[in-house]
Amino acid sequence: MKHKQLSFVVLTACALLPVLSARATDQSQAAVEPQWVSQLIVKERGANAAGTLDVAAATQRWASAAQLPLGYKRPMSTGAHVVVLPKAMLLDDALVVASRMEASGQFEYVSPDRKMRPAAVVTDPLFSQQWNLMPPSTSAGGANIAGAWSTTKGSGLVTVGIVDTGLIATHVDLSGAAIRTGYDFVSSTAMTGTPDPQTGLSIPLHFVENDPTEPGRDPDPSDPGNWVSSSDAANYPTFCGAAVNSDWHGTFVTGLIAAQQNTIGIAGIAPATGVLMARALGKCGGVSSDIIDAMTWAAGGVVQNVPVNTNPAKVLNLSLGGIGSCTSAEQAAVNAVRALGASVIVATGNEAGPVDSPANCAGVIAVTAHTIDGDRASYANVGAETTLSAPGGGHGTVLSGTGNLIPSLSNSGTQGPTTDAYALGAGTSFATPHVSGVAALMLSLVPTLTPDQVATLLKQSSRPFPAGTYCAAHAGTCGSGMLDGVSALLQTQGKPTLHAATPAAGATANAAVTLSAVGGPGFGNTVASVTWTQTAGATVAVTSSGPDTNGAINGVFTPPSRGTYSFNVTLTNSAGTSATDSVTLNVAAAAPTSTGSPSTGTSTGTTASPSSGSGGGGTVSLPFSVLLVVAGAAAFTQRRRDAAKA
Ligand SMILES: [Ca+2]
Numbered sequence: 251m252k253h254k255q256l257s258f259v260v261l262t263a264c265a266l267l268p269v270l271s272a273r274a275t276d277q278s279q280a281a282v283e284p285q286w287v288s289q290l291i292v293k294e295r296g297a298n299a300a301g302t303l304d305v306a307a308a309t310q311r312w313a314s315a316a317q318l319p320l321g322y323k324r325p326m327s328t329g330a331h332v333v334v335l336p337k338a339m340l341l342d343d344a345l346v347v348a349s350r351m352e353a354s355g356q357f358e359y360v361s362p363d364r365k366m367r368p369a370a371v372v373t374d375p376l377f378s379q380q381w382n383l384m385p386p387s388t389s390a391g392g393a394n395i396a397g398a399w400s401t402t403k404g405s406g407l408v409t410v411g412i413v414d415t416g417l418i419a420t421h422v423d424l425s426g427a428a429i430r431t432g433y434d435f436v437s438s439t440a441m442t443g444t445p446d447p448q449t450g451l452s453i454p455l456h457f458v459e460n461d462p463t464e465p466g467r468d469p470d471p472s473d474p475g476n477w478v479s480s481s482d483a484a485n486y487p488t489f490c491g492a493a494v495n496s497d498w499h500g501t502f503v504t505g506l507i508a509a510q511q512n513t514i515g516i517a518g519i520a521p522a523t524g525v526l527m528a529r530a531l532g533k534c535g536g537v538s539s540d541i542i543d544a545m546t547w548a549a550g551g552v553v554q555n556v557p558v559n560t561n562p563a564k565v566l567n568l569s570l571g572g573i574g575s576c577t578s579a580e581q582a583a584v585n586a587v588r589a590l591g592a593s594v595i596v597a598t599g600n601e602a603g604p605v606d607s608p609a610n611c612a613g614v615i616a617v618t619a620h621t622i623d624g625d626r627a628s629y630a631n632v633g634a635e636t637t638l639s640a641p642g643g644g645h646g647t648v649l650s651g652t653g654n655l656i657p658s659l660s661n662s663g664t665q666g667p668t669t670d671a672y673a674l675g676a677g678t679s680f681a682t683p684h685v686s687g688v689a690a691l692m693l694s695l696v697p698t699l700t701p702d703q704v705a706t707l708l709k710q711s712s713r714p715f716p717a718g719t720y721c722a723a724h725a726g727t728c729g730s731g732m733l734d735g736v737s738a739l740l741q742t743q744g745k746p747t748l749h750a751a752t753p754a755a756g757a758t759a760n761a762a763v764t765l766s767a768v769g770g771p772g773f774g775n776t777v778a779s780v781t782w783t784q785t786a787g788a789t790v791a792v793t794s795s796g797p798d799t800n801g802a803i804n805g806v807f808t809p810p811s812r813g814t815y816s817f818n819v820t821l822t823n824s825a826g827t828s829a830t831d832s833v834t835l836n837v838a839a840a841a842p843t844s845t846g847s848p849s850t851g852t853s854t855g856t857t858a859s860p861s862s863g864s865g866g867g868g869t870v871s872l873p874f875s876v877l878l879v880v881a882g883a884a885a886f887t888q889r890r891r892d893a894a895k896a
């Protein structure tokens with residue numbers, strides 16, 4: 251069963267890349283692996299692209315011919331329309347449905363909307379475990395990034411600056427990556443001079459930097475390791491916490507963005523994008539003064555005694571932070587790098603509490619973490635400062651789930667680096683580079699995007715949190731929604747996207763119901779209209795509002811009686827392009843008191859999955875002799891606390 255599910259994950263993830271880029275050579279693969287179909291392309295006799303369509307009537311007409319419920323998705327350029335099947339089915343079964351419809355005589359043609367493979371199939375062996383990059387049809391919490399690679403895998407003209415523990419740039423999965431010249435900003439004096447309150451012992455010079463051959467700031471941002479020995483832990487318990495092995499955090503973060511698509515290990519999110527490491531964290535963490543200099547330099551600003559960075563970063567990834575409010579120094583640094591054109595993308599932190607600093611500074615993109623099910627990760631900090639959520643792995647706050655972790659690059663050394671490895675981790679640290687990677691893809695398409703434009707496009711292109719999750723029930727605390735790479739690139743290209751939320755269960759007759767969606771008009775366009783078209787249920791009027799800057803759209807109506815109510819919600823932008831999604835709500839009778847039947851929603855981006863559970867990869871051994879498990883949430887909490895301290 252598990253093996254079968256994993257096979258399905260592989261197939262779907264590869265297959266969901268857009269149509270029309272396939273080559274004839276792909277047919278051999280299509281012949282040997284089952285093809286799942288979730289949509290049909292329908293053209294009625296006499297239809298043409300310019301004609302208007304009564305969507306509700308047409309959908310009913312077509313469903314009648316199919317002898318199956320169908321959901322309307324969108325018109326096509328050819329006068330045909332895309333409709334969604336009630337669940338994904340094998341290609342042969344979909345062909346039977348299509349033949350049945352054609353036999354009615356009312357169609358010019360009905361064809362399965364086949365998922366085709368791109369010419370370049372992702373061959374990285376751990377890709378099947380990268381649920382975090384999958385479309386929502388495979389993983390509810392997937393960031394839908396694999397489907398973006400047919401548009402772009404990034405540009406070497408865009409650089410992501412990563413402020414972290416350093417980088418093992420020789421990792422085999424970074425061979426060929428566009429790694430730009432970085433720098434080591436860890437000062438010899440970091441954390442020195444103040445005795446540990448518990449022991450009275452002071453951290454000595456060179457302790458945090460931990461690179462004796464290159465003391466102080468130097469041009470080598472490689473990671474010498476950040477292990478804390480048992481004697482370190484005993485001497486400096488306040489600064490360092492418990493003894494831990496080196497975690498290769500900076501390499502893990504960099505790998506998520508820049509790992510090459512090369513038949514080895516994992517697939518990176520933006521493998522053609524430039525990356526540079528500004529090392530600012532060492533043993534027991536790092537200090538804000540070093541982090542601020544690293545941010546400034548990475549964005550192209552001037553730092554005394556350090557050569558100017560010739561590859562200024564348009565994206566800064568800060569998978570770090572500490573408890574407390576944003577300090578004036580941190581805010582000034584954020585303001586300065588934003589003025590240089592850099593988007594500052596920061597982890598909210600792993601204390602299951604409020605948003606850490608610098609994620610709570612004004613003007614940053616603050617990233618919290620969700621699980622494979624799209625639930626808030628159990629460790630993830632949330633609050634009003636949160637911009638959006640991205641896959642961080644681990645168990646959920648409401649839905650404990652399978653706990654699938656995030657795979658990336660590591661090293662098998664417990665102190666200094668030894669041999670290449672892959673590891674599984676969880677944390678907002680690992681959610682953040684998903685957003686940074688997608689921002690890099692966006693900037694590869696439109697290099698002139700400002701930090702505010704990047705933030706708006708990321709928010710308005712995000713997907714609503716699934717019904718029943720923590721964030722769905724706590725609007726405004728987890729940001730706009732979940733990162734969606736495909737939608738982010740569509741909006742960057744000026745196209746609208748819209749994702750309807752599955753309504754919470756419990757609606758009853760005669761009580762107002764709020765339907766919601768997240769959408770936006772796309773870069774350079776404004777919203778011309780948002781319309782709710784009813785396709786099932788007793789006729790009601792829907793009052794629409796939004797989208798706001800977060801992309802939040804609401805539709806309020808009062809069902810007069812129990813039953814099933816369905817709607818299409820359509821956002822049309824100023825260029826006349828539309829995005830549509832559908833939503834269905836089951837309404838219970840008003841009285842006597844009874845619980846509403848479970849609701850269902852169908853998203854145009856998230857057609858029904860043939861398996862109810864997704865993945866399971868976290869419990870399956872990776873095919874590598876050396877495999878580490880990074881205890882991201884626990885280990886980084888300590889560093890995060892330390893990072894803000896000095
Ligand atoms: Ca050094």
Ligand SMILES: [Ca+2]
Pocket residue numbers: 374423509510511512513514515516517518
């Ligand atoms: Ca790879």
